[in-house]
Amino acid sequence: MTTPRTASLRLVMYVRVSTAGQLDGYGLEAQEKDCRRWAKKHGHKVVKVCTDGAVSGKTSDEERPGLTEALGIIAAGDADGILAPTLDRIARELTVQEAALSVIWAYGRRAFTVDHGEHVADDEDDPMRKFVRQVMGAAADLERGLIAKRLRNGRKTKAASGGYAHGAPAYGQKAVDKELTLDEDEAAVLAKMREWQAEGVSIRGIADRLNAEEIPTKRG
Known part of the structure; x- marks a missing residue:
């Protein structure tokens, strides 16, 4: 979905990597680059970059200073919305993701992601909007779970054959x-x-x- 051309907006960017490192290798630098490219293309201004490094996507917003800061900027009226690479960068858990969107919309602000454009606030007259968003989120969560399962099975097989199978060795x-x-x-x-x-x-x-x-x- 592409985002309709609108007047220039002030956006706070939010990027995150997890404790275990991203399975797709999508690091903070790459995420910020994609967000800035998207903002420039649509004529918006990034007023602040908020980052959570080595934080699980399952963690609630209260335990993520970067996301808390981003939501605080929105609440204070210093930004018109939030911009992230994807919704699962805001939160991997669907409940946390939905809670963050609710806060953004409650203040009359807007939510954008590079891969989708604007995530329009829920409308009682259009229940399919919320349904589709949540189904897509659940599907993404399932895909991540399957990938993680394959990795765990691979490590178990390697360990069974006598090899070191516990991730990257510690520094030193x-x-x-x-x-x-x-x-x-x-x-x-x-x-x-x-x-x-x-x-x-x-x-x-x-x-x-x-x-x-x-x-x-x-x-x-």
């Missing part, structure tokens, strides 16, 4: 020939981080030093 370790072993380069970085911490350097300060030395994260 690596899997070699299906066994966990020390990653000497990462272990050296960890030792350096512990030294900085002992000196009283903050977490942000440690991160700044790692960036300055161009030391990559586990995934580069």
Whole structure:
């Protein structure tokens, strides 16, 4: 569904990645890029980007500072609506998703996603509108569940054959020939981080030093 051309709106962008990492590899940077492209195409202005990193889509909005901030901006009247890549980025659980939309519409604001356009507020004279949205949400939830199940089954099969099958090794370790072993380069970085911490350097300060030395994260 495409969004009808309207007057320029002030939109707060919301993007999220989960605790376990996205199955589709759709990270924060890619989500923000898609949202900005959509906003520019439709003549809208992004006034704020709210982010929740490493937060489960099942978590309620009260436990997600980024979403709470976005809804607060809408409630204060500092934005005309919210923009997200997809509805399941706002929330994976259908009940949480519906609750967030209800808040947005209660303040007379609007909800947009890149893949759909505007999600128009429910109308008692058009009950199919709500039905279709919820069915699509349930179908997406089912698809994610099936993918997760296949991944779990794959890990179980790998573990049964004697291999390491518990996700990416922790920083400082690596899997070699299906066994966990020390990653000497990462272990050296960890030792350096512990030294900085002992000196009283903050977490942000440690991160700044790692960036300055161009030391990559586990995934580069």
